Amino acid sequence: MFTKTWLVVALLAVSHVALAQSNLTVRTTSGTYQGSEESGAIERWIGIRYGEPPTGSLRFKAPVPVKTPAAGTIMATTFGDACPQPASDLGAPVGEDCLFLNVWRPSGTTATAGLPVLVFIHGGQWTTGAGSQYDPTRIIDRSVTNKKPIIFVDLNYRLNAFGFAASQFIPAEDLDMGLLDQRLALQFVQSNIAAFGGDPHKVTIWGQSAGAGSVEAHTIYFTNQTLFRGVMGDSMTGPFKSSPFPAQYDAPGKPFAELTQQAGCPLGSGSIACLQQVPFQTLLRISNGLIAETANGQTWEPTVGVPGSFAEERASTRISAGNFLHVPILAGTNLNEGTIFVDAVENLPHPGMTEDQALDFFIGELVLDNTTLTQATLNQINVFYPANDSSLDAPFNTGNSLFDRAAAFYGDNFFQAARRRLFDAAADLQPLFGYHFTEFVPGNNPTFGVAHASELQLLYGPVPSIEETFANQFLDFYINFVNDLNPGTPWPQFTSTNKQLLQLMRNNVTAVPDTFDAEMITFFNTPEVLNEFEK
DSSP: OOOHHHHHHHHHHHHHHHHHHHHTEEEETTEEEEOEEETTTEEEEEEEEOSOOOOGGGTTSOOOOOSSOOSSEEEOBSOOOBOSOSOOOOSSOBOSOOOEEEEEEETTOOTTOOEEEEEEEOOSTTTSOOGGGOOOHHHHHHHHHTTOOOEEEEEOOOOHHHHHOOOTTSOGGGSSHHHHHHHHHHHHHHHHGGGGTEEEEEEEEEEETHHHHHHHHHHHSOOSSOOOSEEEEESOOSSOSOOOOGGGGGSTTSHHHHHHHHHTOOSSTTHHHHHTTSOHHHHHHHHHHHHHTSGGGOOOOOOOOOTTSSOSSOHHHHHHTTOSOOOOEEEEEETBTTGGGOGGGTTOOOTTSOHHHHHHHHHHHTSSOGGGSOHHHHHHHHHHSOTTOTTTTTTSOOSOHHHHHHHHHHHIIIIIHHHHHHHHHHTTTSOEEEEEEOOOOTTSOTTTOSBTTTTHHHHHSOOOGGGHHHHHHHHHHHHHHHHHSSOOTTOOOOOTTTOEEEEEOTTOOEEEESOTTHHHHHHHTSHHHHHHTTO
16 A cells, blocks of 8 residues: 555655756757766766767868757767777777767766866877776776865777878868867867866866877967866877878878778879778778788878968977967876887897897888988987897896887887977976886786886776875876866976976885986987987
């Protein structure tokens, strides 16, 4: 028999569910999305569309904002497709319709909370990766514990041939499509994050590796629109390891020439119209094949030098002129950045070559057009990184001479020099906080040492128990920066007079001078060498 008391309880329960659903229903410029609560502590909306599908006539074109919001309420409980790339564990299927982002916030956040926002851009050499690979639960939980709650956003952007195809036959406004995707996502955040309880005036952008290169690129190649107030970069790449001109991709045997040839398309003014008609799976197979044939899989780099494009001139030119946004920056590098990128030369025989010649050949394979490299520069690199030098990449020197030389060169040229170049130029223009991560996380491969990306485990988790105190301190620095634009004590601000970084090592978090490998890094940052590596 139904009682009045039972009816009241039932109505209250229904009311509570309806209220929860209402709080998790958010209207955006691309549609209305229903989120979900995870573990009672996190609310999330995954698979939010921020751009029109880049398919058909929009393939190889700049992204287009959503013109008409989707009808009805969309259940934002499944990640959108990851952008086209070789198969791997991405947490989502691969598809060409992939311009989606994800929003995570502490449970109970109201639309009027005005929380600071952290937007993460994934790495992957402009070739791989997706927002669905990252779970920010640890970051958000820690921000709440610290009474500095934040909202977290991550995103997909087009990669490899689909996002960075370059050619003299691609219109200027469509070059660097993947970076334009990111810019559109940041514009979407500005327009919509307040509905989730975020403050659009308190956005920090954070990236790792190519993601760090991306956030630096948005800082250097800025628009008049203010999309963020702070920048964090793990393993910045300068912002690009190399940045060839579009026409260089059209030369025989180079990526765009190969792409069109294998797709049965002309190399000329009709290239894009033809490529837009190629079946997706066919184009994906060709793109993945080009990646497999390239050193480190990095077939494409962002391109520069065309008026009206995303990057009208080389980054080193803009950096030296101070022509970039003067916002607070937190950025750093790891001790052994190069190791994971040179594993191909580990125990590699090189018959008919001296070891110096083998190193020269390897370096030449790292850039699109190695005719830009002079023998004088290669000879100097061999002097800086001599055979059988036990100090190279110490204390994780492997004793494999070619591997250690290649790793030390790669880390210095493509990461350490890039971070120092920006900091030296910006030291008197804006607040800077630099780090040198030297903690070897137990369980990692000692051959790779304190490898590229190894710090992410301490930020996202799972954290080994021995690292818990240090990992929390490390993450607290980042949370502080998102809230206050300053990581807090004991992190010193980098200036032109002190030039101090914070060493991040368990039981040894301390300020250190930014002077390591000074002779090599000074050489790599000369205009002549920057020009040879097309930076």
